[in-house]
Amino acid sequence: MKKGSTPTFLFTMLDEGGERSHSHGLKREVLCAQAQSLGMPIIFRAASWDDYETAFLDGLSEIRAANVSAGVFGDIDLDDHRRWVERVCGSMGMAAEEPLWKGRRRDLLREFMASGFQATIVAVKDGVISPDYLGRVLDMRVVQEFEYLGIDPSGEAGEYHTVVTDGPLFREPVAICPVARTLKDGYWFLTVNVSPQHS
Numbered sequence: 001m002k003k004g005s006t007p008t009f010l011f012t013m014l015d016e017g018g019e020r021s022h023s024h025g026l027k028r029e030v031l032c033a034q035a036q037s038l039g040m041p042i043i044f045r046a047a048s049w050d051d052y053e054t055a056f057l058d059g060l061s062e063i064r065a066a067n068v069s070a071g072v073f074g075d076i077d078l079d080d081h082r083r084w085v086e087r088v089c090g091s092m093g094m095a096a097e098e099p100l101w102k103g104r105r106r107d108l109l110r111e112f113m114a115s116g117f118q119a120t121i122v123a124v125k126d127g128v129i130s131p132d133y134l135g136r137v138l139d140m141r142v143v144q145e146f147e148y149l150g151i152d153p154s155g156e157a158g159e160y161h162t163v164v165t166d167g168p169l170f171r172e173p174v175a176i177c178p179v180a181r182t183l184k185d186g187y188w189f190l191t192v193n194v195s196p197q198h199s
Contacts (some may be wrong), residue, residue, distance in 0.1 A: 001169075005097075008068050010035050010042040011059055018046035024123055024161045025189035030176060033194045034163075037170045053088065060092045070095040076103060076156050105154040109143055117167035120176065122190045124160045126183060134190035135178050138162055163192065 001007065012031050013022045020027055028044070035042035043062060047055035060071070073085050075098050082098060089096040100108055112119075119138040124131055129151060136142055143153040151159050166173035175195035182189050 005070075005072075007038075007040060007072070008066065009063055010038070010040050011063060011071070012042060012044055013052065013056060013059075014044055014046040016046055016048040018044070022049075022052070023158070024163065025182075025184075025187075025191065026122065026163055027191070027193065029194050030163065030174070030192060033174045034165070037172055037174050039171060057088055057091065060088065060094065064092045064094055068094065070097050072097045072099065074098075074100055076100050076105065076108070076154060078156060105152065105156075106143070109138075109153060110140070113139065115168055117164055118173070119162035119164045120192075121160055122163050122192060124188050125158060126186050126188055128159050131181055131183075131188040133160065134181055134188060 010031075014020060014028065015022055018028075021031060031042060031044075043059050045055040045059040063071075071085065071089050071094055073081075073096060075081050075085070082096070082101070085096040085098075121133050121136050121138060121142075124133055129146075129149075133142070146153045146159075155161065163176065165176060176192040177195045179191040179193055182191065
């Protein structure tokens with residue numbers, strides 16, 4: 001956006017049941033609340049990991065049909081994932097933009113927080129990060145704790161995942177409340193609901 005681009009859609013891949021996002025385990029209602037606050041339509045596709053790419057390409061085809069020229073991704077230095085997004089976007093005649101690429105982790109996190117964004121930890125890798133971190137707001141204290149423990153503070157290799165609920169792009173904060181912790185496929189997930197006071 002700072003470079004003059006206009007975001008048009010949000011695109012989220014759900015698990016095969018179509019109820020929760022892959023990797024983060026977020027309910028569809030939370031994702032829809034984010035999209036509403038950001039003032040953007042959200043496109044969903046559901047898939048298992050086995051047919052993930054096929055479903056992803058189907059979603060991209062819908063987005064491309066609306067004359068969208070590029071997808072924006074948040075990779076920092078995962079070469080394999082960058083090659084994948086460049087390949088799938090390229091197959092649809094789209095560019096793959098990576099604005100965080102090769103940025104210094106601490107600098108990116110400080111910029112994120114200083115800009116006023118707020119993120120809550122909703123998934124942690126079992127045996128790498130304690131499930132006690134679930135529900136904690138990602139701040140510089142948490143970053144320092146992760147660095148002390150030898151954990152990538154940006155979670156680039158999937159050490160943890162967050163949900164962003166506020167920031168300068170949001171019309172209003174998305175209020176969430178924790179419901180339960182579950183262990184699945186080597187990750188602890190925090191299920192969160194949209195709080196009743198969120199309209």
